Amino acid sequence: xxxxxxxxxxxxxxxxxxxxxxxxxxxxxxxxxxxxxxxxxxxxxxxxxxxxxxxxxxxxxxxxxxxxxxxxxxxxxxxxxxxxxxxxxxxxxxxxxxxxxxxxxxxxxxxxxxxxxxxxxxxxxxxxxxxxxxxxxxxxxxxxxxxxxxxxxxxxxxxxxxxxxxxxxxxxxxxxxxxxxxxxxxxxxxxxxxxxxxxxxxxxxxxxxxxxxxxxxxxxxxxxxxxxxxxxxxxxxxxxxxxxxxxxxxxxxxxxxxxxxxxxxxxxxxxxxxxxxxxxxxxx
Amino acid sequence: xxxxxxxxxxxxxxxxxxxxxxxxxxxxxxxxxxxxxxxxxxxxxxxxxxxxxxxxxxxxxxxxxxxxxxxxxxxxxxxxxxxxxxxxxxxxxxxxxxxxxxxxxxxxxxxxxxxxxxxxxxxxxxxxxxxxxxxxxxxxxxxxxxxxxxxxxxxxxxxxxxxxxxxxxxxxxxxxxxxxxxxxxxxxxxxxxxxxxxxxxxxxxxxxxxxxxxxxxxxxxxxxxxxxxxxxxxxxxxxxxxxxxxxxxxxxxxxxxxxxxxxxxxxxxxxxxxxxxxxxxxxxxxxxxxxxxx
Numbered sequence: 001x002x003x004x005x006x007x008x009x010x011x012x013x014x015x016x017x018x019x020x021x022x023x024x025x026x027x028x029x030x031x032x033x034x035x036x037x038x039x040x041x042x043x044x045x046x047x048x049x050x051x052x053x054x055x056x057x058x059x060x061x062x063x064x065x066x067x068x069x070x071x072x073x074x075x076x077x078x079x080x081x082x083x084x085x086x087x088x089x090x091x092x093x094x095x096x097x098x099x100x101x102x103x104x105x106x107x108x109x110x111x112x113x114x115x116x117x118x119x120x121x122x123x124x125x126x127x128x129x130x131x132x133x134x135x136x137x138x139x140x141x142x143x144x145x146x147x148x149x150x151x152x153x154x155x156x157x158x159x160x161x162x163x164x165x166x167x168x169x170x171x172x173x174x175x176x177x178x179x180x181x182x183x184x185x186x187x188x189x190x191x192x193x194x195x196x197x198x199x200x201x202x203x204x205x206x207x208x209x210x211x212x213x214x215x216x217x218x219x220x221x222x223x224x225x226x227x228x229x230x231x232x233x234x235x236x237x238x239x240x241x242x243x244x245x246x247x248x249x250x251x252x253x254x255x256x257x258x259x260x261x262x263x264x265x266x267x268x269x270x271x272x273x274x275x276x277x278x279x280x281x282x283x284x
Numbered sequence: 285x286x287x288x289x290x291x292x293x294x295x296x297x298x299x300x301x302x303x304x305x306x307x308x309x310x311x312x313x314x315x316x317x318x319x320x321x322x323x324x325x326x327x328x329x330x331x332x333x334x335x336x337x338x339x340x341x342x343x344x345x346x347x348x349x350x351x352x353x354x355x356x357x358x359x360x361x362x363x364x365x366x367x368x369x370x371x372x373x374x375x376x377x378x379x380x381x382x383x384x385x386x387x388x389x390x391x392x393x394x395x396x397x398x399x400x401x402x403x404x405x406x407x408x409x410x411x412x413x414x415x416x417x418x419x420x421x422x423x424x425x426x427x428x429x430x431x432x433x434x435x436x437x438x439x440x441x442x443x444x445x446x447x448x449x450x451x452x453x454x455x456x457x458x459x460x461x462x463x464x465x466x467x468x469x470x471x472x473x474x475x476x477x478x479x480x481x482x483x484x485x486x487x488x489x490x491x492x493x494x495x496x497x498x499x500x501x502x503x504x505x506x507x508x509x510x511x512x513x514x515x516x517x518x519x520x521x522x523x524x525x526x527x528x529x530x531x532x533x534x535x536x537x538x539x540x541x542x543x544x545x546x547x548x549x550x551x552x553x554x555x556x557x558x559x560x561x562x563x564x565x566x567x568x569x570x571x572x573x574x575x576x577x578x
Contacts, residue, residue, distance in 0.1 A: 108446045130454075137458045144453035151460060151526035173461050 009055035009093065010198050010231035011079075016052040016088030016103075018074050021045030023086065033253040033274060038071070047255045048074040052088070054250055054260065058198070061225055061232040063242040063249030063263060065278065070252040072235045076201050078103065079233070080120045081110045092117055094198045115145045119192035123204035125184035128191065131177040135167060135187045138176060142194040161190040165220060182213035186220065193224065199231045206241055218244050239282040243267060251275045309356040310388040315339055319357035319512070323503060326514035331476030332444075333427050338510040348381055348406060349507030351423030355385055355404050358419065358503075364392045366400035371408040371550070371567035395570045407470070409491040411549050411571040414500040416517055422487070424506040427513065429473045429483040449481050449524075456524060466525065469534065475522045476515055489523070490533045490550040496521040539564040544575040 019027065027040045031047040038047050049071040056062045064072040078085035081102065090102040095117045105113060114120075122128045129138050139158040140148075148154050162172055165186040171179065176187055185205065192200055205221060206214035222245055225232050234245050242249055242263060249266060251259040251274065259272040267283075270276045309316065315337075322336035341349040355365065367382035369375030373395040381404065386393050394400050397412035404421040414420065433451040434440050443449065452473060459466050471485035472492055482504070484492060495502060495515055502515040515521060525531040540547045542563045549571060551564040566572035 107442070111446060111448065133454060133458060134461060136461060137454050140457040141450050141454045144457070145448070145450035149453075149527050151457065151529050153528075154457065154526075 008057055010058050011056040011233075012089075012091045012093075012098075013055070013075075013079065014053050014089045016075060016078055016090065017050040017086050018048045018071075018078055018083070019045055019050075019086045020048060031254065032256045033258050036254065038069070038255040049078070049085075049252075049255045052250075052252075052257055054257075056199070056231045056233060058231050059226070059229040060248070061230075061234055061246040063246035064233060064235045064252060065237065065239065065242055065249055066252035067237065067278070071255040072237075072252050073203055074255075075252070076120075076203050076233060076235050080118065080201055081105065081114070082120070092199060115142060116195035117197055118199045118201065119195075119197040120201045120203065121185075121188050121192050121205050123207050125176070125181070125188045128188045129176050129184065131184075132175055134173050134175050135162060135179070135190075136172045138187055138191050139194050142191060146195045157194070158190075161193060162187070164193075164224070165190040166216070180213075182209050182217060185209065185217055189217075189221065189224070193228065196228065197230070199233075200225075202232060202234045202245075204236055204238075205234070207236070207238065214241075221245060239267065239279070251278065306388060308361075308389060309359050310342075310384070311339060311353070311356050316357040319353055322512050323354065323357065323514065326503070326512050327501070327516050329480075330516055330519050331480030331482045331513060333482075333511040333513045335510055336512055338507045341507065342384060343381065345508035346425060348377060348404075348423040350505030350509075350512070351404050351406070351421045351507075352381055352384070352505075353507060354421045354503050354505040354512065355402055356388070358421075359385065359389055359391065359402060361389070361391065363389075363401045364394050364399055365402045365404065366394050366397065366410075366570075367404045368408060368410065368568075368570075369406055370552075371410070371571075372569045374569070377406070396574075397570070405487075407486055407488070408550065408567055409487060409494045411566075411568045414494075414498070416499045416501075418500040420500055420502045422502060422504045424483070424485050424504045424511075425508070426471070426485055427483055427504065427506040427509050427511040429471075429481050431483075444480060447479060449475075452481060452524060456526070460526070460529060466529065473524045475520075475524060477519050478522075480513075481524065482513060482515075488534055488550060489531070492521070492523050492531075493533070536564060541566045541572060544572045546572065546575060 022043050022045055024043050027045055027047060028050060030040050031038050052075050054062060064075060066072050077083045079090050085103050088103055091098045095113055136158040139161055140154050143154050143157060159169060162169060167183055167186045176184055206217050236242055246263050249263050250257045253274045259275045267279060270279045319336055322334045326334045339353060341352055343349050365385050367378045369378035382393055397410045397414060401417060402419050402421060406423040428440060430440055430443055430452060433455050456466055470488050471483050472489050473481050474484050476482050497518055499517055501517055504513045523531040536551050539551050541551060542565050546566055550567045552567045553562045553564055556562045
């Protein structure tokens, strides 16, 4: 596996791991890509992710690909703090000068960090939005959390974000539950950008949308990543999403990273046998 | 065998002993002490909702049992009590609660703020000036200001502990967007001492400015929800509002009290008959009466 050195990385993930169930000696050796399972047959523990290392620079999007259950979303949710990780070290260069391990933050500090440092766009908009609140209100939430107290100021900012994410402004004061799936996803992206985060985590952002809507959302995400110089992680099982949004990606299999490569290179010339299988299946 | 012994009347008498009579202020000393401890905690952390062991009272929960327990826990033999309901000393609930306090303590009652030391109320702060010799006891139906935006108790506790009130702000934002103005009238949410958001339930917005930097101590009691909280004297109380959406109290444009012709007190409207316009009267009856005598 070739080591790619990133100058000025925004995010640095080292030794990230998550095990469900008791951690016993040899559990790591009894699981993984080569063994062909993430489940330790001796204890029943699931090694959902282990020894995950990568860096992401500003303006760069890293893809995580792999089949269902390979640990991609686990990695993303550990970084976001939605689930507690078992081990590892995750640092954001813009948070506490990169001196704080995000994985060991207490819940209150993590919540504060997520206000303006890190946003997540979930596959299901219901997870990232309050469906009973208007589109504008959903953007007002992170803004007021960051201390915005001017009603017109919030309106202007919400309008600007919805315009950028191509949500019709005459829908701004409608509750999100009345929106189509694609438009909900655009509102979720607008909300994620509200406080100019340095890092955006996108978990299957277009899965569940029909092809033409998904293409529009992908275009939008790509434009925004460039415009705001965002660091991003894109989790997807869909190679067309990875190809369109990312320059580099890692391949996960049974909780382990099996390949770390430039996206073009991976798609043209995958090295690991599992990557080859994955790419040929996607290209078939 | 034990059961038989209990059913034997004479034996029961020997267990209970001599009837000690009704204790001063109805509650036993341990109960009063427990409520006072909760109140001390509440005063020390302004706006924080302190749980307490709400007792069964001779009034139903939701009918002022929380305020009543506070009054009974703090009342002393030299106190003078005033109880109002909707600003009215003669409301049925006010009369009953006052009678209970007075008969269980033997203290004096009054309708005059200036004579009183403890003023128990549900919907109003009296119009008259209150000073540091007064304690205002408010009966609270719903002590949780965030109840409208969150139901999960653990999540509510987390939001308060982290001062995470963004969803409260979102609800104010939504209110303004939908209605053009912030419509919440009674129980307007206020930030106390720059830290905790409280429900000022259920006094009208009109009374909110009276809580800020007040000379008097305000104690809130919710019997059904088993919570007390406090706004000590000289405490910062800020109604939550956007910088560019000023907090406004209720206005009845040009209305005057039918009895005392006041336009500077909180007025309530009585509907007119036969399609006539309604008439207005002071909500605070004692204040209105005093004005008429003058």
